[in-house]
Amino acid sequence: MTSLSHLAEKILGGYFVSRDEALGLATDEAISPWVLFEQANRLREAHFGNRVHLCSIVNAKMGGCPEDCGFCSQSARFETGVERGTGIISEAEVAKAEARAEAWGSGALSMVTATRGYKAGAEFDKVLARVKQVSAGGRLEAHASLGLLGLDEFKALRAAGCTEFNHNLETGRGYFEKVCTTHTYDDRIATIRNARAVGMRTCVGGIIGMGEAAEDRVDLAMTLRELDVDEVPLNFLVSVEGTPMAAVAKERAPMAPLEMLRQVAMFRFVLPTKNIFICAGRQHLGDLQALIFQAGASGIMIGDFLTTKNRSPEDDLKMISDLGLEPKACGRSSIAKVVDRETDSGRVSLAVIAN
Numbered sequence: 001m002t003s004l005s006h007l008a009e010k011i012l013g014g015y016f017v018s019r020d021e022a023l024g025l026a027t028d029e030a031i032s033p034w035v036l037f038e039q040a041n042r043l044r045e046a047h048f049g050n051r052v053h054l055c056s057i058v059n060a061k062m063g064g065c066p067e068d069c070g071f072c073s074q075s076a077r078f079e080t081g082v083e084r085g086t087g088i089i090s091e092a093e094v095a096k097a098e099a100r101a102e103a104w105g106s107g108a109l110s111m112v113t114a115t116r117g118y119k120a121g122a123e124f125d126k127v128l129a130r131v132k133q134v135s136a137g138g139r140l141e142a143h144a145s146l147g148l149l150g151l152d153e154f155k156a157l158r159a160a161g162c163t164e165f166n167h168n169l170e171t172g173r174g175y176f177e178k179v180c181t182t183h184t185y186d187d188r189i190a191t192i193r194n195a196r197a198v199g200m201r202t203c204v205g206g207i208i209g210m211g212e213a214a215e216d217r218v219d220l221a222m223t224l225r226e227l228d229v230d231e232v233p234l235n236f237l238v239s240v241e242g243t244p245m246a247a248v249a250k251e252r253a254p255m256a257p258l259e260m261l262r263q264v265a266m267f268r269f270v271l272p273t274k275n276i277f278i279c280a281g282r283q284h285l286g287d288l289q290a291l292i293f294q295a296g297a298s299g300i301m302i303g304d305f306l307t308t309k310n311r312s313p314e315d316d317l318k319m320i321s322d323l324g325l326e327p328k329a330c331g332r333s334s335i336a337k338v339v340d341r342e343t344d345s346g347r348v349s350l351a352v353i354a355n
């Protein structure tokens, strides 16, 4: 492989790394992670400067999903202790989630439901109403993650004001059937294409650490590049007792933090201009969490995940500030500055959105 500095230079000039080059970045122990991160950071800085994108989600319908995604605590097929199939959350709950996301500096709130997907019907109408509530509020962009959708449903979602749709591919095509058997990789790709067809931005990523090979991670990165997705959420497996992936994880040594960061860097080399943000499982990096930006990540999910806790938003905003980086609301709102405020639960750092 040419020197990493030369490779990064070529990428900045418009070159696309080959699959073999990407595999080398993900696996070649002769490549010092520190040299790799230096060049990944150069690519990040070239496209994102000092900005760290922040996004937040709300679990709009928890549990009871008929699908069998092997990592998911919300599948009705696994005994995970997660509540089985709540209804769509109320207007009041959405309003609370909006207020939290706004206080943290997220420019968008993504409504996530544990479902295979939707066809027109009463439940979908409720989801649309909640999406409309966020978009009509005008303070946050309304995003959604609702499983497999057809074109008609996307048109309705777009009309409700949704601007971005999340639908992860989870892993490379070759490993997907080890992760999920109730729908196919092509079903997921069709949904991503439908979202684009109605003019929505797409947010598509996956999970690292489900027993997949480095080749599968590279395949995922290459597919995301082909699909030209807009944002790339990367997760590290959070092993939930009762799921098949928890059993897979027990059989393997956990990935070392530097190895995890090496994978982030590989994604940055393959997807130099895309917003790569780190979501669930960031805690597995331990003391190395702050190195995600050096490894090429340009954003984080702030606030809790669907069924598991994240680090506190205050700690995340402090980390960003300590690194000399600037929180940037994901979505149309522009920058956010961090201020200290007295709240009922004590003094906290809050990010303020300035449009």
Ligand code: SF4
Pocket (backbone or CB within 6 Å): 065, 066, 067, 068, 069, 072, 073, 074, 075, 113, 114, 115, 116, 147
């Ligand atoms: S479709 Fe979504 S909610 Fe359902 S099992 Fe898969 S990941 Fe979980």
